[in-house]
Amino acid sequence: MPRNPPLAALILGAAGLIPFPGLSALVILGQSLFGVAPRPLLAAYGAVIASFLGGLRWGAAAASPEGRGADYAVSVVPSLIAWAALFAPGPWDLRALGALVLAWGLVDQDLPRRGLVPAWLGRLRLALSGVAGLALLAAGFLGAA
Known part of the structure; x- marks a missing residue:
């Protein structure tokens, strides 16, 4: 296996982060995005990314010769928590999603x-989850509910 991440993984991973600090800053500043409130956009994007993170584990389980059932079961946890977080009132929606994204970066270190x-994927996941999770938490703690 390659020791360093492919350039495409770095570029696309970084591009996927752009909405997090951008929308988080708008939430904190109380600004809109072309007349649209940024909080639900940030929460929705956070939930989508959390579901994607679960998909990484599902894919790893599917590619594994053992294909452990526990990995499949654990892989659906982020989607379920993220979905539930979307029903939480602000600021708890963003706080829950931020904690989930941060925690999942650590959970996936067993892969x-x-x-x-x-x-390299473990290291990249920590970096990406760190930025995304902290942006969600910042908006959840510093933004207006």
Whole structure:
């Protein structure tokens, strides 16, 4: 397995982060985005990304010779928590999503240790989850409910 992330993974991972600090800043500043409130946009994007993170584990389980049922079961947890967070009142929606994204970056660190994904993916996941999770938490704690 390659030791360093492919350039496409770095570029697309960084591009996927753009809505987090951008929308978070708008929430904190109390500004709209072309007349649209940024809080629901940020919450929805956070929920979509959380579901994507669960999909990474599902894919790793599917590619594994063992295909452990526990990995499949754990992979649906982010989607379920994210969906529930969308029903939470502000600021708890963004706080829950931020905590979920941060925590899932740590939860997924068992995947490279078990050899199910390359080591670079574990490192990249920590960085991406850190930025996304902190942006969600910042908006959840510093933005207007």
